[in-house]
Amino acid sequence: MIPRYSIALLSACALGFEILLMRLFSIIQWHHFAYMIISLALLGYGASGTFLSLASKRLLAHFPLAYVANVLLFGLSALACYLAAQQIPFNAQEVLWDARQPWYLLSLYLLLSLPFFFAATAIGLALLRFRQDMSRLYAADLLGAGLGSIGIVLLLFIAFPDLALRLLAAGGILAAALASRELRLPLKLSLLLAGTALLPLLLPASWTTAKLSPYKELSQVLQISGARIIDEHTSPLGLLSVVESPLIPLRHAPGLSLLATSGPPEQLGVFTDGGAMTVINRNQGDPARFAYLDQLSSALPYHLRQAQRVLVLGAGGGSEVLQALYHDVAHIDAVELNPQMVNLLRKDYAAFSGRLYDEKAVEVHINEARGFVAGSAHRYDLIQLAALDSFSAAAGGLYALNESYLYTVEALQTYLDHLADDGLLAITRWVKLPPRDALKLFATAVEALRRSGHPRPEQRLVLIRSWQTSTLLVKNGAFSPAEIQALQDFCEQRAFDPAYYPGMPAAQANRHNQLPQPYFYQAAQALLGDEARAFLADYKFNLTPATDDRPYFYNFFKWDTVGEILDLRGQGGMPLLEWGYLVLVVTLFQALLLSLLLILLPLLLRGRWPTRRQSCAAKQAIGHWRAFGYFLALGLAFLFLEIAFIQKFILFLHHPLYAIAVVLAAFLVFAGLGSRYSQRYADSGKQGKGIRLAVSGLIVLGLVYLMLLGPLFSLLLALPTLAKVAITITLIAPLAFCMGMPFPLGLSLLDSKAPRLLPWAWGVNGCASVLSAVLATLLAIHFGFSTVVLLALALYGAAAFAFGKTS
Amino acid sequence: MMLIRLTLIFLLALATGTATHAADTYRQARQSMVQAIEANVRQTSLYLDREALDPRVMAAMATVPRHEFVPRSHRKHAYKNRPLPIGHGQTISQPYIVAIMTDLIKPKPHHRILEVGTGSGYQAAILAELVDQVYSIEIIKPLAESAKTRLAGLGYDNARVRLGDGYYGWEERAPFDAIVVTAAASYIPPPLLKQLKPGGRMIIPVGSRFMVQQLVVVEKDLKGKFTTRQILPVRFVPLTGKH
Structure with missing residues (x-):
């Protein structure tokens, strides 16, 4: 019996x-380092190919035990x-100075x-052992x-990440029992x-x-005497930690005017994954306590109209x-993605927040911001985007x-x-030196206005x-002299500086x-003038507006x-480095x-690289280069498509989490069905035909989607989420079905022509997947x-062309 | 007995020799640290608006034994131009940044200076070399206690450390000629602005624990009006000469 159930459980775990x-290390470290660590760890997949090419004979001789042992070791090592790893004192911020850090990493x-x-x-062992059933x-x-x-x-909705880890480890061990x-x-x-x-x-x-x-924000706050975590909630959107600091107040009011005479009231800090603090203000119905909200740059729009x-x-x-309420706004639509955040204000800390989210004037929507706006039938006097990320993370380029x-x-x-006629869009960001966010936003606004005619x-x-x-305002109309006067007064009374107004x-x-x-001021003038292009080219940071196709505002x-x-690293220059991008390149x-090493290692150790004469000797055989190219191309292309389409569908489903889960699952499940279907081509020895058919199908679909998804999404935007999920799955199904076929058919073909290259193909594919992401x-x-x-699509085409002919 | 005595004398001499040797090594290391800072400042001069830092500041940098302010495990790096962790999620800043910050507040011998965020006490010691009175507030208890002991042990009697919330400043000792705020602040506390003398300066490093992104200098003019200056402690202009 082929161990398909244990393989499925193992893969799931x-x-x-x-x-x-990724979740755990985003909590422990920072997102981008988590990304690097986990990307590299995935090379374990590639290493297994190397190991199998060296040891498969011995392992296959004891197949049942070897297979069960590896499944068991997965479960045990996931936890161990x-x-x-928790004991390794890796500190990303010291990498440049401390020689031990690279070793920790x-x-x-x-x-x-x-x-x-x-x-x-x-899994590789099972594929080798049951070659005839590879596709299954x-x-x-x-x-x-x-x-x-x-x-x-x-x-992750029901279990904290550490419990989830135990359960997955248990699942891995259960897979061994099942095996x-x-x-x-x-x-x-x-x-x-x-x-x-x-x-x-x-x-x-x-x-x-x-x-x-x-060095994470939450750890820093917990150093304050009396500060403690009073509540924690977890979901795939993040770990929320509520912190109170009764002895020494939190006092969160970024950008408060130097002339302000009072600060914020008592606050509770809410951290997401140990960072990105937002606060809940104690609200006892006394508006005077919130005067500080009028002393922030984000209060500007309320003074213009x-x-x-x-x-x-x-x-x-x-x-x-609260800021809007303070300024007597009649109706406020508040959009928040994380339902647990809303629950904190509605349930757990309802009294503390003065039932803010249940106020008559406030209507709360649990939704993704952009999706909400796109689907909204209302026109607003003011759209306020004022949520700031934490400064140190933003300043280090960590969101790149x-x-x-x-x-x-x-x-x-x-x-x-x-926006209603004369309505305002207000976006507040941190001021960084040299300026980055604010200017990129300004450039983006200029471009958006131009594109909107x-x-x-x-x-x-x-x-x-x-x-x-900094606060940027974009108006649906021209600013009037009265508004400009109001802006000047607002700034003067708070010691703020205008950077641009008409x-x-x-x-x-x-x-x-x-x-x-x-x-x-200089940058705003340049971005509005004829020399905008030259300015963007010469500026030392990338201020080119982000678009939906290149959605990297933070880069x-x-x-x-x-x-x-x-060159300036000894002189305090390191903070200027935009880390996020560099981490990607370094990864x-x-x-x-490491991939090269893993792929070359078995060949060097065993001298398994076939000589040219050997390759030529059997004309029917598949050359190692061709096999290498085929599995490399597939490894790269599969994830390229998956990742790109996840991004395209985020714009449709508008909820990053649902989009990722639905698209990823649909891709994997339908690719699985495609793989199963491809068995018939393997059985009849027509692998080449199967590959050509699948690749032709996915190229046509890919091109059609590329052209039609944009208009289709705009057309279907107003549909309810469930309908959109169904449409997403329907669209992905045929594409993923085709994508599931070339890999097992390639393996099957390799098995019939050059079986000793099988483990090697497995390893190349594993390494390529890591590189691909x-x-x-x-x-x-x-x-x-x-x-x-x-x-x-080009990679798929090339792979099919080079390999499909072989059969 | 004689033999024991001789041995003791020998060991004592050896120990003293080693101690002298260590002190020399540290002095040399400190000297090269100061030279490195001077070289960096010369390169950055245009942007800091000065050719060199105040010689008194540099003398203080050459005097204060930085190795006494870092954990034993990091002593060998004490005079490298880099920040070092001191426990409790805190750091001792890069010497180059400490020198620039100190210079920017223009300390005079008769000054009374407030520091918010004592940390290891290194900045307080530098200030204590330069001015009459240094008052320093630390929020984390173990750090406050160890800094107090350390500064006293090194003879900095003019530096006083207390445990507490820096937000309210040190009312009894106000006003101050300068205020150094090394603890992260979401905004500048109004009490501190109040405790700054007219004509005084406040400096705030902004960034993460290991990397200072920029320095903010708050100046209070003689009429009590505030301006801030944002300074990049680095020779770097965002635009090329064309614009």
Whole structure:
């Protein structure tokens, strides 16, 4: 009996483990380092190919035991390696100074790659053992992974990440018990293994609790005497920690005017994954306590016109909602993505927040910001996007890898479309030096206004700044002299500086908060003038507006600047480096190096590289280069398509989490079905035909989708979420079905022509998948996701052309 | 007995020799740290608006034994131009940044200076070399206690440390000629602005624990009006000469 159930369970657990590790390390470290660590750990898949090519004979001789042992080792190491990794004091911020840090990082890679290595070895072994059923086994692998991707999302709704880890480890061990049944090993063994599965659940809870880096925001706040976590909630959207600090108040009011006489009232801090703090203000119905909200740069729009209907995007703990209430707004729509955040204000801390989210004037919507606006029938007097990320994370360029559809040109167009006549869009960001966010937003707004057919954007924009924050206003109409006077008064009363308004004289800039030069004013003038293009080209950071096809607002990196910054590293220059992008490049470089090593290693050790004469001798045989190229291309192309389409569908489903879960699961499940279907081509020896058919199908579909998805999405935007999910699945199904066929058919073909290359193909494919994920992001940053799709289709085409002929 | 005595004398001499040797090594290391800072400042001069830092500041940097302010395990790196962790999620800043921050507040011998966020006490010690009175507030108890002991042990009697919430400043000792706020602040506390003398300066490093992104200098003019200056402690302009 082929062990398809244990393979499916193992794959489900391995994929769940991968996603869970990302969550855990985003809590312990920072997102982008988590990304690097887990990407590299996935090379464990590639390493299994190397290992199998060296040891498959011996392992196959003891197949049932070897297979069960590897499955078991996955389960045990998933837990053990995580526990060991927690003991490694890796501190990303010290990498440049501390010679030990790279070694810590390497140990993390190695430790975390072990579970993936065992999982892949088990699956690879099974594929080798049951060659005639490769497509069926591969289908079980994909179907399991698809279920795993949905399963982990569901699990994270009910279990904290550390409990989820125990459950996955237990699942891995159970898979071993299942495997021993499937392979008819003694019942006693199966029972023993099933008993062992309880082990992870019996460990003390403190062992698996994530230990945060002491430099994360939450750890820092907890250093204050009296500060403590009073509540925690978990979901796939993040771990929310509510912190009270009764002795020394939190006092969160970024950008508060120097002239403000009072600060915020008592606050509770709410951290997401140990960072990105938002606050809940104690509200006892006394509006005077919230006077501080009028002393922030984000209060500007309320001084230009009386808003009746306001939309707050990213409402979080409710500061912007309070700000609107303070300014007597009649109706506030507050949009927040995370339902647990809303629950904090509605249930757990309802009294503390003065039932803010149940106020008559406030209507709360649990929704993704942009999707909400796109689907809204209302027109607003003010749309306020004021949620700030944490400064240190924003300043370090740590979000560079995060796709964000909130700040793209198309997003701003959508917001502008939903403004009432003379309505305002207000966006507040941190002031960084040299300026980055605020200027990129300004450039984005100029582009959005132009695309929306407003020939004179300079009439519709204003930008002001405090010493810490900047607020950009975009108006649906031209700013009037009265409004400009109100802006000047607002700034003067708070020691803020105007950076741009229509007709602003240079002397007005840079008075209260002085920069070496009036950078903001100069940049705004340049971005509105004829030399905008030259300005963007010359500026030392990337300020080119993000678009839906290249949704990397937070990426400010420019290669031209790296050398200069590195020269300045001893002189306080390192903070200028935009880390996120560099981490991506460094990850790719390391993955490339390790992949090469992993692929070459078995060949060097065993001298298995076939000589040219050997290859030529059998004309029918498949040359190693051709096999190498085929599996490399498939490994790259599969994930290119998957990643690019996840991004395309995020824009349709508008909820990043649902989009990722639905698209990923649909891809894996339908690819699994495709793989199963392909068995008939393998059985009849017509693998080449199967490959050609599948690739032709997916190329046609890919091209059609590329052209039609945009218009189709705009047409279907207003449908309810469930209908959109159904449409998503329907659209992905045929594409994924085709994508599931080339890999098992390639293996099957290889088995009939050059079986000794099989483990090697498995390894190459594993390495390529790791490279692919990193490369896809890098390509999308530079060329956009459409290019990633085109490239993937070209890779599939080339692979089919080179390999399909062979049969 | 004689033999024991001789041995003791020998061991004592050896120990003293080692101690002298260590002190020399540290002095040399400190000297090269100061030279490195001077070289960096020369390169950055245009942007800091000065050719060199105040010689008194540099003298203080050359005097304060930085190795006493870092954990034993990091002593060998004490004079490297890098920040170091001191426990409790806190750090001792890069010497280059400490020198620039100190210079920017223009300390004079008769000054009374407030520091918010004592940390290891290194910045307080530098200030204590330069001015009459240094008052420093630390929010984390173990750090406050160890800094207090350390500064006293090194003879910095003019530096006083207390445990508490820096937000309210040190009312009894106000006003101050300068205020150094090294603890992260979401906004500048109004009490601190009040406790700053007219003509005084406040400096706030902004960024993460290991990397100072920018320095914010708050100036209170003689009429009590505030301006801030944002300074990048680095020779770097965002635009090329064309614009």
